[in-house]
Amino acid sequence: MIFQIILLIMLAYVVGFIYFGLYRNITARIQGRYGPTVYQSFYDSIKLFSKNNTVSYGWMFYLGPVIMATGAVLTLVLVPVFSDSDFLRSVTSQGNLFVLLYLMVLGPLGNALAVGTGGNPFGVMGVVRGLTRLIGLELPFYIAVVGLIIAANSSDIVHIIDVQKTAGLNIINHPLLFIGAMISMVGFFGASPFDIPGAPQEVYSGPRTEFSGKFLALLMSQGSLFAFAKLVLIVDLFLGGADSLVMLVLKTFTIFVAIIFIGIVYGRYKVEQAVDFLMKLPTLIAVLGLARIVWFG
Amino acid sequence: MESGFYGSSLDGNLKCKFEESGLANTHEIMEKAVRWFRSRSIFVVAYGTGCGAIEMPPTFTSRYDAERMGVVGVATPRQADLIILSGYLAYKTLRRVIRTYEQMQKPRYIMTLGSCPINGGMYWDSYNTIKKLDDYLPIDVSVTGCMPRPEAVIDGFVLLQERIRNGEKAGWEKYDENFEFYKENQKRVLGGHIDPSYETDWYNLKSGGKA
Known part of the structure; x- marks a missing residue:
């Protein structure tokens, strides 16, 4: 069982990072650039894991990425x-x-909790934006799941x-639920127009502002697992x-490309x-x- | 003072452990791999001073696209590996640059654009401009020209990547070794107090906070 869990985490790590590499590459091609290689996220993550870390705000600050990674691995x-x-x-x-x-x-x-301990105003602003957005994101997704x-x-x-x-597939039987859940999924992936928490030109990198080195790498890794x-x-x-x-990669990649294409053409909403x-x-x-579903089955 | 990796790209303790268990060769291979990954992923904080700031947007956007070499801009010095100082530095700016540089996590590199940080350039007789930045902060790569074109800036990135790959001694190691020299020079132009002062003991704030 332990072996299967480790295998699953490794699979998710590799596939997730390659997807994020593709995300950057496809975005670059749409913007008329050559773009980074597909493996760029691996390079970034290994480099960050090998970096020094001299910032300290107490143990709660370091627990933040760990709790995030816990949530991602448990979901996985x-x-x-x-x-x-x-x-698996x-x-x-x-x-x-x-x-x-x-x-x-x-x-x-x-x-x-962790970003609050760091005390960086941009981090706190990012977290407040993220949690406010979560109110909106959860609603359609939860309703779809209840359906x-x-x-x-x-x-x-x-x-x-x-x-x-x-x-038959739920996407054909219940298309309305799928549309609702997908719009909220765009937000869960942090794609435009819902990329509010880490908005680069507004709050720098939001919740990640104060994280460096290994903890940033942990945040990136849990992001790909999640x-x-x-x-x-x-x-x-x-x-x-x-x-x-093959089917798994094909289906997940289709959903992922749809999210990329939605994200690339829209600007960013304000929080409200x-x-x-x-x-x-x-x-x-x-x-x-x-x-x-309730009335007509 | 910050503790960290001195002179080697991996942790010193790790190196000792590898050598004890007769795996010095493995350590060398790992170090080479880490250096390669470091050279392929450079996060840049662009500190726009002087006229060179105008050359950075085209370097990073569609026309010249530095991202294809793994060079990406980031928002905060905490996440950055490389700081680009793009022109002359007034004394006032130098204070902020030192602070930004010391917030970056090791290994960290500095790249300057234009002739002003090398010899003062057209500000050679100015009363409030740094003439030779290398006396105050360790420069890794100087891209010359007034101003350098984006091609030249990319050439600078390639040179820096080669240096990281070859494991040459980087600026931050020189800064650690000659810390007193650099601080002396900084104090000469900025006066006694430079942030951050290394007097606060951040780990024992309750016990008075003095190291």
């Missing part, structure tokens, strides 16, 4: 990776969607995948899971604009989808 091990085999599904049966939804916000809250739970009559992800094998977990979750919930590694938008359009779409 609870999401079933393959639909047909039990491989070591502790999945211990959790359900409710646990996952809770764990997805564990990281930001832990980070908020799926009602439709499948279970909060077990494996069961939701199994239902899709006979009844990104992979979220992509697999979306694939499981709406695209019926993946039965092989983002919450305003998320509470209106995506929430309305998700509520309509939920109503369709």
